[in-house]
Amino acid sequence: MARGEGDARGDFFGDFEQWYGPLWERLGAGLGVAARPTVGGGPLYDVEAVPTAEVELVRENKLDFSTVIENRELVDLTSPFGRSKRHIEFALPPGVTYAAGDYLAVLPENHPRLVERAARRLGTRPGAAVILRSNRGAMAASLPTDHPVSIQELLGRHVELSAPATRKDVERLAERAQDKAQQAALNELASDPARYQAEVLKKRASVLDLLDAYPSCELSLGEFLELLPAMRVRQYSISSSPRANPSRCTVTVAIVKAPAWSGQGEFHGTCSSFLARLRAEDQVPIAIRTPNVPFHPPALNSTPVVMICAGTGLAPFRGFLQERALRHAHGEPAGPALLFFGCDHPDVDLLYREELEQWERQDIVTLYPAFFRKPEGEVTFVQHRLWKDREKVRELYRQGAIFFLCGEGQYMAPAVRETLAKIYQETAGCTDAEASSWLLEMEHKGRYVPDVFA
Ligand SMILES: Cc1cc2nc3c(=O)[nH]c(=O)nc-3n(C[C@H](O)[C@H](O)[C@H](O)COP(=O)(O)OP(=O)(O)OC[C@H]3O[C@@H](n4cnc5c(N)ncnc54)[C@H](O)[C@@H]3O)c2cc1C
Known part of the structure; x- marks a missing residue:
């Protein structure tokens, strides 16, 4: 079932057992009934595990949760030309195997400060929660609908906040500009391919960057979400062999961090900076992917x-x-x-x-x-x-x-x-x-x- 199909409850609850199966069993583990005895004898609280938008997202991307074992810097950052590259080791979910040369696909989260900035610009805050309802039928929705979801979760995990704005996005922003001069400037940006190329694409200005640069634009959270692409997984070459430990794999990640080409603050690559922030024991949605063209050590170890x-x-x-x-x-x-x-x-x-x-x-x-x-x-x-x-x-x-x-x-x-x-x-x-x-x-x-x- 595609995300959003079925009736309102069907999205998250209808086929819960069938779809979430073992993933949910593991995530729900430990949420059993609280053991604290009460005056009446039985437990004070009954705990019911409920599916979340996060679990749905992970399942939809055919991912599973791995656990971070180690995350260490490989580069001498005291050097003026040291650019961070990190070695990150993961414990793979049970039953997941790989071969040397495979990729690790990772579903990242946007930087919490970026989420906070977006939330503030839209007049809300990361801790608030909303329910999205699709006005064009459930099939049209690519975000979790009909279920409470926090702004942190929605803006953090489900959408690409840093993707460059498309020309259509710029057109939409122009429609929402209250100030005539700003509206004219946005219209020009949308209609002149050379200006769009130079000022939006080349600088990788996102919808959020444009909202900040053109403060008279009034965009609702729903409209903002509609303009953003869904968060996509990134792939990393695995830098270990399963012969060293079949239940663990490592990646070697160059952290993308530099003054933003848009001229607005620092640019943090979404996934590489997400990976850089991880600590031991963190849970990360991953999958093993095989390269299209086989890229593995030769079958015979003696092959030069x-x-x-x-x-x-x-x-x-x-x-x-x-x-x-x-x-x-x-x-x-x-x-x-x-x-x-x-x-x-x-x-x-x-x-x-x-x-x-x-x-x-x-x-x-x-x-x-x-x-x-x-x-x-x-x-x-x-x-x-x-x-x-x-x-x-x-x-x-x-x-x-x-x-x-x-x-x-x-x-x-x-x-x-x-x-x-x-x-x-x-x-x-x-x-x-x-x-x-x-x-x-x-x-x-x-x-x-x-x-x-x-
Ligand atoms: C098959 C495959 C294997 C890979 N293996 C590895 C690997 O082993 N190790 C590794 O480190 N990477 C690897 N990569 C790259 C990795 O998948 C990501 O693309 C990389 O980490 C950047 O992703 P990000 O989410 O951090 O950056 P994103 O958020 O996706 O941003 C990247 C974009 O930002 C642009 N950009 C860069 N600097 C700035 C700036 N200052 N201002 C504005 N925009 C900027 C870039 O041009 C690029 O278009 C691999 C990619 C593929 C396809």
Whole structure:
């Protein structure tokens, strides 16, 4: 049943048992009848667990609650160029399994201060509660209807407060502006694509930012909610192997935090800053997702691998190496593995340095770093390191290595791709076009496996 289908009670209560099943059993556990004896003999309170909008949201996104075990900083933030990256470990819900290279999908919450700011602008407060009723039938509603829900829950978990406003949103705000000059300015913003692009999209100005910038706009909470997209899950490459502990997984997260492009205060990435705030024992809605193109360690531990990454692109390769080292220790000798990786500075953000160096001492991997803030000759970025050590790359290619690439897709991935093609071109003495088709062929055969993200 889609959210909002059925009659008013059906949303939350009608098929409660059928839909919530084991998830509810675990969440409801511990809510049993209070054991305090009373004068009359029986317990003073009977406790009835009732479904919440939070549980419905988690179920709808096919998620389940995991528990945070550890959340620690990996970067030296005392350095002027230290940008926070965190290692977060989760205890998985019972029965949930994963493979090295899978993703962890996380449903985040908006920052409480952002929720408070939105609530204040709409003339309410996070602690207040409302009941939403859909005027266009239950099917049209993507938010929890016909059931009390707090403003904190509604604005915190169900909608993207930081998403850039669409042109239609700007049009709607113009309609609600009471001040003529502000109305004209908003109309111009909505009707002129170049201005909309420059002032809204490029600055990522949200509906809330515009409400603050155009204070004469009078928008009701219902209208505001209608303009916002539903909260979406974010994915993170898992940075552990289930061979280390099948009921736990880790992620390696770059925290998005910088002066907002809109010029209004600090911008906090919704999910990364949510993850940064987590403490041990916190409950987080997650799911394991498998990459569309298989991105896993080779079936044979002896297969040579070349891993290329920058920043948190290292995440899956930590999982690969953990797995490789454990299989090696259990009698499956590890083949040669090269790890080319880019970061800022060896003393600031060389993630998992001790572990990597230990694996290098055990002959599980050979490290080829590139440091942007401490260049070595011509080696500044990972593609430069790849080119400098191309003899080693060729050697592993001849031995049948699988090449893996992970990380940001705008600059690093195309530069690495170009460098690999150049190495081949130098070896084979072929044209640019032939080198590109060789790379495509490598990809087709599963010998070049990129996993890149925006
Ligand atoms: C398959 C896959 C695997 C991934 N694996 C990892 C991983 O292992 N580790 C990892 O850290 N990330 C990973 N990511 C990225 C991750 O999913 C999120 O996209 C990332 O954490 C940002 O999400 P957020 O919710 O924090 O930011 P959001 O709230 O979604 O905001 C991000 C947006 O804000 C914009 N923005 C950035 N700075 C500013 C600013 N100063 N002002 C205004 N806007 C700004 C960005 O351009 C971007 O459009 C992966 C992504 C994919 C698709």
